[in-house]
Amino acid sequence: MTTLIDGKALAKKTNEITQQRVSSLAHQGITPGIAVVIVGEDPASLIYTRNKHRKAQKLGIYSVLNQFPATISQAELLTEIDRLNADEQIDGILVQQPLPVQIDPAVVTQAIAPDKDVDGLNPLNLGKLFAGEGGHYPVACTPRGIMKMFSEYHVDLTGANVVIVGRSILVGKPMLALLNNANATVTLAGSRTKNLSALTRSADILIVATGVPQLIKEADVKDGAVVIDVGINRLPSGKLAGDVDFAGVKDKARLLTPVPGGVGPMTIASLMEQTVDLAQWRHHG
Incomplete structure (x- = not known):
């Protein structure tokens, strides 16, 4: 039985906490x-x-x-x-x-x-992330939101076999570092990776961020996998679709993000949350 990850509900919960923090700082x-x-x-x-x-x-x-x-x-x-x-x-x-x-x-x-880099993409912040440094520094908002999804839905990352399809600096690369720091075993692939389907079928957790509509089909997903679809594409029909064939995968995955309503709301919620973090770190260290 597939559980859909409700990005809207989690974003609402995150925003409520952010609003409370903003109020506290206002005092x-x-x-x-x-x-x-x-x-x-x-x-x-x-x-x-x-x-x-x-x-x-x-x-x-x-x-x-x-x-x-x-x-x-x-x-x-x-x-x-x-x-x-x-x-x-x-x-x-x-x-x-x-x-x-x-x-x-x-x-x-x-x-x-670097201390105002709310997107977490300045090379100094990326370097700290890849080095697994502690302390305060921003990280890319979409990967940050996905990590919160894993936490909320009790996805155990330790030792998990994770495949990320999409090598962008916005999603794929910082996601690799965050998961690696969380003790997952991570493979970073692209839409041109040879034998991509065989690779994605091995994944306990599959994260797709290519901008290629419905690239990942039912046959490309392992039974019971956690599937995170970062893509949002407008089809010729005008309908929105992700990088994963939702209809084909929805009965195969254990957890699946819908498009829209999955990763997108959490990206904006993470951006707001991180803005408050930056303010807090600047004033309180």
């Missing part, structure tokens, strides 16, 4: 702040950033949404990031991707101060 004269920067008019990015902005405001977080034309130069964008790095009201900075061709995402990520 100390501290208001966590986030700045979301978007370049251009990508429709999906505009919806996503506005949702983040509204959610932050609803939770009592100070939020600014800075939109720039697609023609902005890299130098001009870096000047804006420098300004936000120095802004005492801002604890977390997020630059929404994709970015126009004239802007190097790696340069932008490196320009964000």
Whole structure:
């Protein structure tokens, strides 16, 4: 019997705790702040950033949404990031991707101060994560949200055979480090990995983040596996679909995230939670 992981319910629970923390900090004269920067008019990015902005405001977080034309130069964008790095009201900075061709995402990520890197993608923070360092530093929000799902649904990671399909810096690579630090045995694959199906069928836990609609079919999944579908794709019919064939896998997996309503809500909840973390760490260490 497959259990669907309810990302909406877990996000609601997470946001309630975040709101309580924001209220507690307010009594100390501290208001966590986030700045979301978007370049251009990508429709999906505009919806996503506005949702983040509204959610932050609803939770009592100070939020600014800075939109720039697609023609902005890299130098001009870096000047804006420098300004936000120095802004005492801002604890977390997020630059929404994709970015126009004239802007190097790696340069932008490196320009964000590590202690304001709410997306957890600055090389210093990634290095700490891969080194398994203790202490306070941000980690990528989607993997952070997935780890909370594992905790909530009592998924034992110790010694588990995990396969991640998708090697992005946003999901696959930080997910690898988090799971490795949790004593799982992790394989990082891509959509072009040879004999991918044989590899995914060996996984106790399968995490898919490729952007390829319904890449993973029923035959690619081990009986009783935990399947985390990070993808969200709009099909020609207009319907949303994940990277996993939900209809085929739903009776085979032990735990499965739906699309939508699975990983997505937890990504935004983790972003809000981490913004409050950054404020707390800045003021209290």
